[in-house]
Amino acid sequence: MNPTRKRRLLLILALVAAAAIATALVALALQRNVAYLYTPSEVLKGEAGEQARFRLGGMVKAGSFQRAPGSMEAHFVVDxxxxxxxxSYTGIxxxxxxxxxxxIATGRMQGDVFIAEQVLAKHDETYMPKEVADKMGAAHKKHDVPTPGSAQ
Structure with missing residues (x-):
């Protein structure tokens, strides 16, 4: 093989290997940031995994919210x-x-309690991802909570 061709072939192989490594690193980074949405019943069935970071979605149960005076730690129940x-959530x-x-709370399980790192409340925007809208719609029906645009 001609030395010039050999050099070009090695350069092309090095570029392909570098692109494959870069693609693998990007995919790994994106996978770490993915947080799937589960309901409490799915979590209790074990679908969320033991140490996995995930989003917990549902309704805040009436009468369950507690916060100690002078504390940033909040406790509530998602149903x-x-x-x-x-x-359990510490923060504003x-x-x-x-x-x-x-x-929707993002975090992980610690024993029988979900430790939230971030809590998002429903807002008045009309857009919502289909996955979230379907699960929240089912929760609204179970709790007899009127949804926007429903005749109740």
Missing amino acids: DGDATLPV LPDLFREKQAV
Whole structure:
């Protein structure tokens, strides 16, 4: 083989290998940031995994919100109509957070309690991802909570 061709072939192989490594690193980084949405009943069935980071979606159960005076730690229960799961969160809750309201919390399980790193409350925007809209719609029906545009 001609030395010039050999050099070109090695350069092309090096570029292909570098592109493959870069693609693998990007895919790995994106996979770490993915947080799937589960309801309390799905979590209790073991679908979320032991140490996995995920999003917990459902309704804040009426009468479950507690916060000690002078503390940033909040405790509440998320309900999907079939099961409930206690949640602990340290930080400032969104302005729209309240009982009997849809909520999505991101975090992980620690024993029997979901430790939330971030809490999002339902807002008045009309756009919502289909996955979230379907699960929240089912939770609204189970709790007899009127949804926007429904005749109740």
